[in-house]
Amino acid sequence: MTKALISVTGLDTTGIIARVATKLSDLNINILDITQTILDGYFTMMMVVDLDGAHMEFADIDRELQSVRDELRMTIHMQRMDIFDAMHRV
Amino acid sequence: MIETGEILQTMHMIQQENFDIRTITLGINLLDCSDADPEKCARRVYDKVCTTARDLVKTGEDLERELGIPIVNKRISVTPVSLIAQGDPLPIAKALDDAAREMGVNFIGGYSALMQKGATRADERLLASIPEVLTVTERLCSSVNVGSTRAGINMNAVREMGEIIRKTAENTAAQDGLGCAKLVVFANAVEDNPFMAGAFCGIGEPEAAINVGVSGPGVVKTALEAVRGEPFDVVAETIKRTAFKITRVGQLVAREASQRLGIPFGIVDLSLAPTPARGDSVARILEEMGLERTGAPGTTAALALLNDAVKKGGVMASNHVGGLSGAFIPVSEDIGMIEAAQCGALTLEKLEAMTCVCSVGLDMIAVPGDTSAATISGIIADEAAIGMVNNKTTAVRIIPAVGKAAGDTVEFGGLLGFAPVIPVNGYACEDFIARGGRIPAPLHSLRN
Numbered sequence A: 001m002t003k004a005l006i007s008v009t010g011l012d013t014t015g016i017i018a019r020v021a022t023k024l025s026d027l028n029i030n031i032l033d034i035t036q037t038i039l040d041g042y043f044t045m046m047m048v049v050d051l052d053g054a055h056m057e058f059a060d061i062d063r064e065l066q067s068v069r070d071e072l073r074m075t076i077h078m079q080r081m082d083i084f085d086a087m088h089r090v
Numbered sequence B: 001m002i003e004t005g006e007i008l009q010t011m012h013m014i015q016q017e018n019f020d021i022r023t024i025t026l027g028i029n030l031l032d033c034s035d036a037d038p039e040k041c042a043r044r045v046y047d048k049v050c051t052t053a054r055d056l057v058k059t060g061e062d063l064e065r066e067l068g069i070p071i072v073n074k075r076i077s078v079t080p081v082s083l084i085a086q087g088d089p090l091p092i093a094k095a096l097d098d099a100a101r102e103m104g105v106n107f108i109g110g111y112s113a114l115m116q117k118g119a120t121r122a123d124e125r126l127l128a129s130i131p132e133v134l135t136v137t138e139r140l141c142s143s144v145n146v147g148s149t150r151a152g153i154n155m156n157a158v159r160e161m162g163e164i165i166r167k168t169a170e171n172t173a174a175q176d177g178l179g180c181a182k183l184v185v186f187a188n189a190v191e192d193n194p195f196m197a198g199a200f201c202g203i204g205e206p207e208a209a210i211n212v213g214v215s216g217p218g219v220v221k222t223a224l225e226a227v228r229g230e231p232f233d234v235v236a237e238t239i240k241r242t243a244f245k246i247t248r249v250g251q252l253v254a255r256e257a258s259q260r261l262g263i264p265f266g267i268v269d270l271s272l273a274p275t276p277a278r279g280d281s282v283a284r285i286l287e288e289m290g291l292e293r294t295g296a297p298g299t300t301a302a303l304a305l306l307n308d309a310v311k312k313g314g315v316m317a318s319n320h321v322g323g324l325s326g327a328f329i330p331v332s333e334d335i336g337m338i339e340a341a342q343c344g345a346l347t348l349e350k351l352e353a354m355t356c357v358c359s360v361g362l363d364m365i366a367v368p369g370d371t372s373a374a375t376i377s378g379i380i381a382d383e384a385a386i387g388m389v390n391n392k393t394t395a396v397r398i399i400p401a402v403g404k405a406a407g408d409t410v411e412f413g414g415l416l417g418f419a420p421v422i423p424v425n426g427y428a429c430e431d432f433i434a435r436g437g438r439i440p441a442p443l444h445s446l447r448n
Helices: A016-026 A058-064 A066-070 A082-088 B004-015 B040-051 B055-067 B090-103 B121-136 B155-172 B219-226 B234-260 B282-288 B297-314 B336-340 B350-352 B373-392 B430-434
Strands: A001-012 A028-039 A044-048 A075-080 B021-028 B071-077 B108-114 B141-150 B152-154 B181-185 B206-215 B265-269 B364-369 B394-401 B409-411 B418-420
Touching: A001 A016, A001 B004, A001 B430, A016 A028, A016 A044, A016 A066, A016 B265, A058 A066, A058 A075, A058 B055, A066 A075, A066 B121, A075 A082, A082 B004, A082 B234, B021 B040, B021 B055, B021 B234, B040 B071, B040 B090, B055 B071, B055 B234, B071 B090, B071 B265, B090 B108, B090 B121, B090 B141, B108 B121, B141 B373, B152 B155, B152 B373, B155 B181, B155 B373, B155 B394, B155 B430, B181 B373, B206 B234, B219 B234, B219 B282, B234 B265, B265 B350, B282 B297, B282 B336, B297 B350, B336 B418, B350 B364, B350 B373, B364 B373, B364 B418, B373 B394, B373 B430
Parallel strands: B021 B071, B071 B108, B108 B141, B141 B181, B206 B265, B364 B394
Antiparallel strands: A001 A044, A001 A075, A028 A044, B021 B206, B141 B152, B181 B394, B409 B418
């Protein structure tokens, strides 16, 4: 399983989770975990997803997320979970 | 499952504290490129580098995107050129520079000679060509090993290097002596160092190897801010924990790069390598320990603790640690060092003391333009002696600032930064350097 973290930050508005989740669903990417909070009006969400269902290259998936970035005007980063596992789990 | 706090910590390290992978360096063996015809040798070198390294930059960029961590440099190190150059080494130098440009790497290292015990004819030809080569090439880096704990110090080479550094500075005076920033004089040079300008692929290395250098002085500095006033036991422990985390990411990148390129993983070099950017300074870590300025009494002790704790933390995080591993103290590449040198807190003599306990040596130091070749050789001899006696790598990368005096500034730009010209002891050592010969290896070299 290729797990990735998708972090979404920016000004809070209606339908952020729905928009991101719909895009992931379209790409056949399964969501494994979601943490979300509002800090001083700033929406902060972290999703752990499984990329294997998409059968696409990492860069292509990231490119697909561009339309969501443009539409929501939010910062959306995707990076593989391996970096967090390497740093925090022995 | 990883906790949110841990994810945020990693992101904070990368986004706010300048944590990055400083370099993926591909070591390439060139021994099979040697030929009596220099032009033919150069063609073979170019072809081999371009074949072996063709996917290096793309792989680095892919990993950077996927893992979300900057991989600042992708570089190449090759077999010391004096070992393959049977004739004029200049065509090989140009071929390496062209190959670096073609591959999109900013530096290629290995225009080198290992002459701690004496010079071959090829070593002599290579040395003589260094000032011209560093003037006509853009990305090629040169290094010369003049001493080792096993062999002693080749004082003939030390004498020549003083003159070569002066000539290189004069040739590149219009760029503030930039050529000298690409020239390192080593004692106890290591074969798997991924950092420039001293990287080369030693003869004990495999056909090719991936060596990765991590960095992150800003991360260590931030971690120490949380333990202000605590005893040194706590300071050392905090640095170790931080170094462990940094190195684990280096190990991950090295493993992935190795798999994708189909080239064996060599080592992770767990060095704290500063840049001139704010928040990316080794000097600031020393100051965080309680020094008003780097160079103040206590600086050497602080650096000794830092260097050791980085190694202890990092060594558990990687299955092969090597290179130079420790804390670098280049003056022009570290804003805290630059400021300390500018205000007079940090002198050449204090820097020399610091090199007894740092990972390398006198690095990126600008000295007055009228500093004689013999004085530069004297500085090299002192530094090589520290390396030889203490069983450690030491180096000198010094820039005579032609036409400038103490207090002026030289500017190299980019990662090489800028440096104040600092004064040098004015008493002469001409007669000492003129002797030549070899300083014998110390007693403790006889360890068998």
